[in-house]
Amino acid sequence: MPSASVGQQPRLLFVTRNFPPLTGGMERLNHQAFLALDKTFSLALCGPQGAGAFVPDSQPVREASLAPLSRFLLEFQWGSFRLAHTFRPQVVYSGSGLAAPAALMAARSVGARTVCFLHGLDIVADHPLYRRLFLPAIRRVDRILVNSRHTAGLAQAAGVAFDRIEIVNPGVELPDLSALGAARQRFRERLEVGERPLLLAAGRLTQRKGLAEFIRYALPEIRRQLPEVLLLVTGSEAMSALNHRGGVEEDICATVAEMGLTSHVRLLGSVDDSCLSDAYFAADVMVFPVLDLPGDVEGFGMVAVEAAAHGLPTVAFAVGGVPDAVAEGESGWLVPSGDYAGMVQRSLRLLESRSRHVWVERCRLHAERFTWDIFGQRLRAAVAVGL
Numbered sequence: 001m002p003s004a005s006v007g008q009q010p011r012l013l014f015v016t017r018n019f020p021p022l023t024g025g026m027e028r029l030n031h032q033a034f035l036a037l038d039k040t041f042s043l044a045l046c047g048p049q050g051a052g053a054f055v056p057d058s059q060p061v062r063e064a065s066l067a068p069l070s071r072f073l074l075e076f077q078w079g080s081f082r083l084a085h086t087f088r089p090q091v092v093y094s095g096s097g098l099a100a101p102a103a104l105m106a107a108r109s110v111g112a113r114t115v116c117f118l119h120g121l122d123i124v125a126d127h128p129l130y131r132r133l134f135l136p137a138i139r140r141v142d143r144i145l146v147n148s149r150h151t152a153g154l155a156q157a158a159g160v161a162f163d164r165i166e167i168v169n170p171g172v173e174l175p176d177l178s179a180l181g182a183a184r185q186r187f188r189e190r191l192e193v194g195e196r197p198l199l200l201a202a203g204r205l206t207q208r209k210g211l212a213e214f215i216r217y218a219l220p221e222i223r224r225q226l227p228e229v230l231l232l233v234t235g236s237e238a239m240s241a242l243n244h245r246g247g248v249e250e251d252i253c254a255t256v257a258e259m260g261l262t263s264h265v266r267l268l269g270s271v272d273d274s275c276l277s278d279a280y281f282a283a284d285v286m287v288f289p290v291l292d293l294p295g296d297v298e299g300f301g302m303v304a305v306e307a308a309a310h311g312l313p314t315v316a317f318a319v320g321g322v323p324d325a326v327a328e329g330e331s332g333w334l335v336p337s338g339d340y341a342g343m344v345q346r347s348l349r350l351l352e353s354r355s356r357h358v359w360v361e362r363c364r365l366h367a368e369r370f371t372w373d374i375f376g377q378r379l380r381a382a383v384a385v386g387l
Contacts, residue, residue, distance in 0.1 A: 013087055015103045016095025043059050044060040076099070093115045147169060148320070177364065179281070200232050200312070208293050252267065316334055317337045
């Protein structure tokens with residue numbers, strides 16, 4: 001294994017497809033991981049086209065075209081290999097399972113250790129080629145970091161040894177809670193919703209988020225008991241490299257029309273971080289009706305922690321890694337998978353009491369366990385094992 005000179009930082013090659021300028025939870029996590037590791041490692045990056053704009057000019061970068069996927073994988077594999085030979089890292093860090101083969105080949109060519117961060121879908125993705133080529137590479141990585149207890153169990157079931165797995169929950173930024181009142185008023189005035197009871201669903205529009213099913217099986221009863229209720233949906237449809245099912249937004253709109261709920265659901269599309277923060281402050285309840293789908297999984301549930309950081313409680317199905325993100329009775333409520341009656345009951349209890357002020361402090365205490373500083377400390381310790 002290459003060794004750093006005395007007094008020099010050890011070198012780490014960070015390889016990932018999920019990195020800015022792409023947007024999403026995995027991209028934000030990988031960017032935060034890069035910033036955290038930069039505190040103790042000398043870094044180089046192999047990432048998507050445009051990634052170099054998000055790292056210091058002094059750090060070596062190789063970029064790969066995003067489309068088509070086959071071209072990305074070829075450029076990414078070669079770029080990681082070449083960068084390993086010029087940078088000579090002690091560690092090659094893979095930001096997801098998709099980058100594991102490139103990380104493994106690059107690391108072995110220079111005698112470096114490998115670390116891979118898995119997100120859930122990395123393990124259960126049912127694409128035949130992925131399962132044949134990428135899962136074996138994941139099993140050969142020296143150290144596996146996972147985002148939740150559920151993902152740890154999936155990794156073990158896939159053949160990763162228990163002693164090579166460590167849980168490192170993603171982090172969250174903590175907004176200034178003194179801004180709650182002004183942000184709430186600003187957002188509600190902009191949308192002209194007055195004091196209507198607001199449900200919020202945030203995140204990418206994917207099938208496993210279960211929004212069409214929530215609108216069909218839960219929202220009508222909530223509307224019956226609270227006729228002014230409004231469900232706000234932020235986020236746009238996005239397809240990952242491992243999941244190509246589209247038409248989710250179309251399904252949601254069709255369900256809204258079929259159920260006669262056009263005045264009770266509003267899709268806001270993609271919003272910037274400032275607008276999303278205002279939405280968290282303005283809402284009364286966050287709903288997270290994730291489905292338990294074969295070949296797909298919610299690895300953690302970052303939006304529930306983001307909601308808690310804004311003092312907003314979440315009602316969620318206890319699916320995948322969501323129980324790691326929602327603390328029962330502290331940051332909201334967990335409901336058994338598919339129990340829409342239970343989700344209605346919990347949501348109504350929060351909406352009818354309009355007890356947001358009661359939840360602010362307890363939600364915030366929960367979110368404080370997941371700051372990016374804590375994430376960074378745990379990540380650096382986990383990656384340094386064996387150096």
